[in-house]
Amino acid sequence: MKAAVAMVLLLAAVVGLQALREQSGTLAPQAGTGNLLYVRSGEFMTRAVLSFDSLAADVYWIRAVQHYGRSKLSGGVDKKYDILYPLLDLTTALDPKFDIAYRFGAVFLAERPPAGPGRPDQAIALLERGLRAQPGRWQLAQDLGFVHYWYLHDYLRAAEWFKRSSEIPGAPNWLAPLAAVTLAQGGSRGSSRQLWQQVLESADADWLRVQARFRLRQLDAMDQIAALEQAVKLYERRIGSLPMSWADMVRTGDLRGIPVDSERHPFELNPFWGTVTLDRASPLNPLPAPEQPR
Amino acid sequence: MNAIRIEALTKRYNVGFWRPRPYLALDGLTLQVAAGEVFGFLGPNGSGKTTTLKLLMQLIFPTSGSAEILGRPAGDAAVKRRIGYLPEHPYFYDYLTAEELLAYFAGLFGYAAAERRRRASALLDEVGIGAERRFPLRKFSKGMLQRVGIAQALINDPDVVFFDEPMSGLDPLGRREIRNLILRLRDRGCTVFFSSHVLSDAEALCSRVAILAGGRLIAGGPLSELLAFQVRGWELLMSGLDAAVLERFRSGPAITGATPLGGGRFALELPLGIPPERTLAELVAEGAQLVSLTPIRDTLEDVFVERVAAAARSRRLEHPQP
Amino acid sequence: MRAVRHIAVNVFRESVRDKVLYSLVLFAVLLIATSYLLGQLTAGQDIKIIKDLGLASISVFGLLIAVFIGIGLVWKEVERRSIYSLLAKPISRAEFVLGKYAGLVLTLLVNIGVMTIAFYAVLVYLGWREIPEVREAWPAPAADPAMLGAIGLIAIELMLVTAIALFFSTFSSPFLSAVLTLGLWVVGHFNADLRDFEAVVESRPAVWLARTLYYVLPNFSAFDIKAQVVHAQPVGVGYLAQTAIYGLVYIALVLVGAAVVFSRRDFK
Structure with a gap:
C-alpha cells in the first residue's frame, strides 16, 4: 500500500518534471543543434551502413519528415529547413527507389516560406535524380511538370514535362491533353483547376489526394477573392467610397453575410485599397502567387 | 512451546x-x-x-x-x-x-x-x-x-x-x-x-x-x-550353514527364501509370523554362525504406493472429472 | 542499509571477477586509442572527432554494461536458486533489489570513471602536442571540463537504464528484458519527436497516445548533450540540475516498482 502511494507520487513527479522541461523550453539546448547533420555524403553513408542501407534510408526519411514538421511548427523566425535537402539527398542516395521521398520531398522543398524553404530548384534536382534512377516512373516526370507549373510558373517547361511523362509507358491518358492545356493557357485558374482535378481523380496516394483537395480549395478561395474584389469595385462606383467593412456591404444588400472561405475563416477587407485577402489564421494560407497568364 | x-x-x-x-x-x-x-x-x-x-x-x-x-x-x-x-x-x-x-x-x-x-x-x-x-x-x-x-x-x-x-x-x-x-x-x-x-x-x-x-x-x-506395523519379515545372515540343513529348513515354514552370498554365507528370509529368535537358535544348534539379523521393512515408496493410490481415489471421488 | 551495502559490495566483486567486464573496459580504451589514430588521418577536425567518438564510446560501453549485466543480476540468482539461501537471511526482498542495483551502479560508475580518465588522458596529450595557433582556433580546450557535464548526464542516463533493466529482470527472462530495455532506450531517445507528433499525424487518438507516452516514458534524449558540449555550446547549470533530478526521480520510481514486483513473486 505504502509502495503504491510512493509509486503514484513518483510517477506524478516524473510527469511534472517532464512538463516543466517542456515549459522551460529555452533550457533545452537541443533546439539549436537538432539540425546538425554530420555526414552529408550519400556515397559514404551507403558504405558506412553496411547492409542496412534501406533501413538507414528509412531513418533519414523519418528525420527529413520530422525536420520539416518541426521547422514548420516552430513559430517565428528560425524556420530554416536548412538540412532538409541534405536529408532527402541522403535518403534517396541510400535507397534510390524511395519514391515517396522524391515526390513528397519535392513538395516540401518547393513550398514557399513559411510553409517550406521555397527551393523549387532543389526540388527539381531531387526529382531529376529520381527520374535518372527510375526512368520508367511517369509520376516523377509529372511532378517535375508540377514544380515548374506551380512554383516556378514556367508553363513552357511544365508542358514539356507533362508531355514527356505522357510518353512514358503506363502513363494515364489525361497527361497529353494536360500538356496541351498548359501550353495554351498556363497560369490561368481554369487550367490549374483542371490540373488538380485530374490529380484528385487519379491519385494513388492519400497524401496526394489531400494535397489536391487543398489546392482546389485554395483555387476556390482565389475565385471568391476575385468575385469579392469585383463586388467592392461595384460598391465604390455606386456609393462613391470604399466600404469600411463587410457590414457596410451587407447593409446595402451587396452581400448576404460576412463572406467566409471553405475553412470558415472570414475574408479580410482592406478598407484603404479595396483589396481582399484570406484571414491570417486561415489554413488555406499561403495562396499561390498571383497569376501570370502568358 | x-x-x-x-x-x-x-x-x-x-x-x-x-x-x-x-x-x-x-x-x-x-x-x-x-x-x-x-x-x-x-x-x-x-x-x-x-x-x-x-x-x-x-x-x-x-x-x-x-x-x-x-x-x-x-x-x-x-x-x-x-x-x-x-x-x-x-x-x-x-x-x-x-x-x-x-x-x-x-x-x-x-x-x-x-x-x-x-x-x-x-x-x-x-x-x-x-x-x-x-x-x-x-x-x-x-x-x-x-x-x-x-x-x-x-x-x-x-x-x-x-x-x-x-x-x-x-x-x-x-x-x-x-x-x-x-x-x-x-x-x-x-x-x-x-x-x-x-x-x-x-x-x-x-x-x-x-x-x-x-x-x-x-x-x-x-x-x-x-x-x-510396517515390518514384514526378517533378513538373517548366517555362515557355516550346511546345505542339507538348509534344505530341511527350506521345506518348513521357518525360512521363506535363501540366497547364497559366497564364502559359505547365506542370506535367509524369515516370515513375520514366527519369532526369529527361535529359528536362529535352531540354526545355531546345527552349527551355523550368526552374521546379522535385520528387520525387512517396506521402503517409503512401497508403503506409499498404496497410500497415494488411496489418496488419489478419494480425490477423484471428491472432484469427479467429466 | 547494512544489508544493501553488503549485497552491493558483493555484486561489485562479482562483476570485477567477471572477465567480460575487463574486456569491455579494455575495448573502450582501445576505441579511444583508435579514435586518436583516426584523428591523425583527418586534418583539422581531429579534436572534434575524438571528442565525439570518446563520448559516444563511453555512452555505448556503459550501455552494454548496464543492460547486459543489469538483466542478468536478479534473473541469475533466481534461475540458479542461489537466492533461496540468501532470502532466508534477515534481509527483505526490497533490500535485495536495492543492493543489486547499488552494486551495479557502483560497477558502472567505476567503469565510466576509468573510461573518462583514459579519454581525458588522450585529450590532454593532443592539446599538449598541438601548436598554440591551432589550439587558439579550437572552440573549446582539448581537455574541456564542460565535457564532465555530458559524462555526468550519461552516467545518470545509464543509471536509469540499469534500473529499467533490473526492473524487467525481476519478472522476465534476460532476452526479453534486454529487448524491452533497449526498446525503451531507443524510444526514449525519440521522446522529443513524440511531442511533435501532431506535425506528421492527424489522427487525434494517435496524437493523444503520443502525448501520454511523451510524458510517461523516460526522456533519454534529455540526457544527451554530447553534441552541444563538443561544439562548445553553453549548457546551463539549471538544465544539468533539472535533468539530473528528473533522472533520479525516475530511477526511484522504477526501483520502487522493481521492489514491489519482486516482493510479490513466487520462486517456484
Whole structure:
C-alpha cells in the first residue's frame, strides 16, 4: 500500500518534471543543434551502413519528415529547413527507389516560406535524380511538370514535362491533353483547376489526394477573392467610397453575410485599397502567387 | 512451546499458459513441531515437501492458511535472524570461495569482520571442507556444495534449522557425518526440521515424522509407532550353514527364501509370523554362525504406493472429472 | 542499509571477477586509442572527432554494461536458486533489489570513471602536442571540463537504464528484458519527436497516445548533450540540475516498482 502511494507520487513527479522541461523550453539546448547533420555524403553513408542501407534510408526519411514538421511548427523566425535537402539527398542516395521521398520531398522543398524553404530548384534536382534512377516512373516526370507549373510558373517547361511523362509507358491518358492545356493557357485558374482535378481523380496516394483537395480549395478561395474584389469595385462606383467593412456591404444588400472561405475563416477587407485577402489564421494560407497568364 | 506451527497451509499453482488449470501443490497442511525436536518431513518426490519449506521461508506465498516459526509469522525479519535454511540442491555464486560465501552470509547478520571469518572457518571445519575452502565454488562437486549449504544454514547459530534433503548428493561417509551433525544440533537444543524421501535417514534421527503424499498429510506421529506395523519379515545372515540343513529348513515354514552370498554365507528370509529368535537358535544348534539379523521393512515408496493410490481415489471421488 | 551495502559490495566483486567486464573496459580504451589514430588521418577536425567518438564510446560501453549485466543480476540468482539461501537471511526482498542495483551502479560508475580518465588522458596529450595557433582556433580546450557535464548526464542516463533493466529482470527472462530495455532506450531517445507528433499525424487518438507516452516514458534524449558540449555550446547549470533530478526521480520510481514486483513473486 505504502509502495503504491510512493509509486503514484513518483510517477506524478516524473510527469511534472517532464512538463516543466517542456515549459522551460529555452533550457533545452537541443533546439539549436537538432539540425546538425554530420555526414552529408550519400556515397559514404551507403558504405558506412553496411547492409542496412534501406533501413538507414528509412531513418533519414523519418528525420527529413520530422525536420520539416518541426521547422514548420516552430513559430517565428528560425524556420530554416536548412538540412532538409541534405536529408532527402541522403535518403534517396541510400535507397534510390524511395519514391515517396522524391515526390513528397519535392513538395516540401518547393513550398514557399513559411510553409517550406521555397527551393523549387532543389526540388527539381531531387526529382531529376529520381527520374535518372527510375526512368520508367511517369509520376516523377509529372511532378517535375508540377514544380515548374506551380512554383516556378514556367508553363513552357511544365508542358514539356507533362508531355514527356505522357510518353512514358503506363502513363494515364489525361497527361497529353494536360500538356496541351498548359501550353495554351498556363497560369490561368481554369487550367490549374483542371490540373488538380485530374490529380484528385487519379491519385494513388492519400497524401496526394489531400494535397489536391487543398489546392482546389485554395483555387476556390482565389475565385471568391476575385468575385469579392469585383463586388467592392461595384460598391465604390455606386456609393462613391470604399466600404469600411463587410457590414457596410451587407447593409446595402451587396452581400448576404460576412463572406467566409471553405475553412470558415472570414475574408479580410482592406478598407484603404479595396483589396481582399484570406484571414491570417486561415489554413488555406499561403495562396499561390498571383497569376501570370502568358 | 512449538517451534513451528502450520495451520491449514495451502498452495495452489495455475499450470498451463493458455488455459490455466489449478494444481494443488499443498492441500491444507496442519502441523506442529516442538522446540528441540528433530522432525522428519517425509514423502515421495513431488509430494509437497519442498513446497512446504519454501512457504515457511516465504520464497512462495500461500494461497491460504498460515505458518508460524518461533511464535511469529514466517518471513518476519526477527524470525529470519534465528533460523537457518538449506535449500534442495543448493547452488551458490560461482565466483566466490566457500570461505567468502560464508563470510558474505555472516555479514548479512551484522557480524564484524573478524567474527565472520571465525564463524566461516569453524563451520567449514564442522562440515568437513578442508583446503578446498579457498577454491571458487564453481569447482565444487555436488556433495561439497551440499556441505557448504549446510554450513551456511548454521552461520547464525540458529534456533530452528530447515534442511531440504540434507543427505542428497552425499557419499555414505558424508551421510554419517551429517547425521552426527544433526544429532549434535539436537543436543545443543536446536530444532531440526528436515525433509527426505529416504526412510533410513528419518529412522536414525527423528523423534517424530510427518508423511506427505499428493500435497496432503497422510500420516504423522512418533516414528516407532508409524513403522512398527510396517515390518514384514526378517533378513538373517548366517555362515557355516550346511546345505542339507538348509534344505530341511527350506521345506518348513521357518525360512521363506535363501540366497547364497559366497564364502559359505547365506542370506535367509524369515516370515513375520514366527519369532526369529527361535529359528536362529535352531540354526545355531546345527552349527551355523550368526552374521546379522535385520528387520525387512517396506521402503517409503512401497508403503506409499498404496497410500497415494488411496489418496488419489478419494480425490477423484471428491472432484469427479467429466 | 547494512544489508544493501553488503549485497552491493558483493555484486561489485562479482562483476570485477567477471572477465567480460575487463574486456569491455579494455575495448573502450582501445576505441579511444583508435579514435586518436583516426584523428591523425583527418586534418583539422581531429579534436572534434575524438571528442565525439570518446563520448559516444563511453555512452555505448556503459550501455552494454548496464543492460547486459543489469538483466542478468536478479534473473541469475533466481534461475540458479542461489537466492533461496540468501532470502532466508534477515534481509527483505526490497533490500535485495536495492543492493543489486547499488552494486551495479557502483560497477558502472567505476567503469565510466576509468573510461573518462583514459579519454581525458588522450585529450590532454593532443592539446599538449598541438601548436598554440591551432589550439587558439579550437572552440573549446582539448581537455574541456564542460565535457564532465555530458559524462555526468550519461552516467545518470545509464543509471536509469540499469534500473529499467533490473526492473524487467525481476519478472522476465534476460532476452526479453534486454529487448524491452533497449526498446525503451531507443524510444526514449525519440521522446522529443513524440511531442511533435501532431506535425506528421492527424489522427487525434494517435496524437493523444503520443502525448501520454511523451510524458510517461523516460526522456533519454534529455540526457544527451554530447553534441552541444563538443561544439562548445553553453549548457546551463539549471538544465544539468533539472535533468539530473528528473533522472533520479525516475530511477526511484522504477526501483520502487522493481521492489514491489519482486516482493510479490513466487520462486517456484
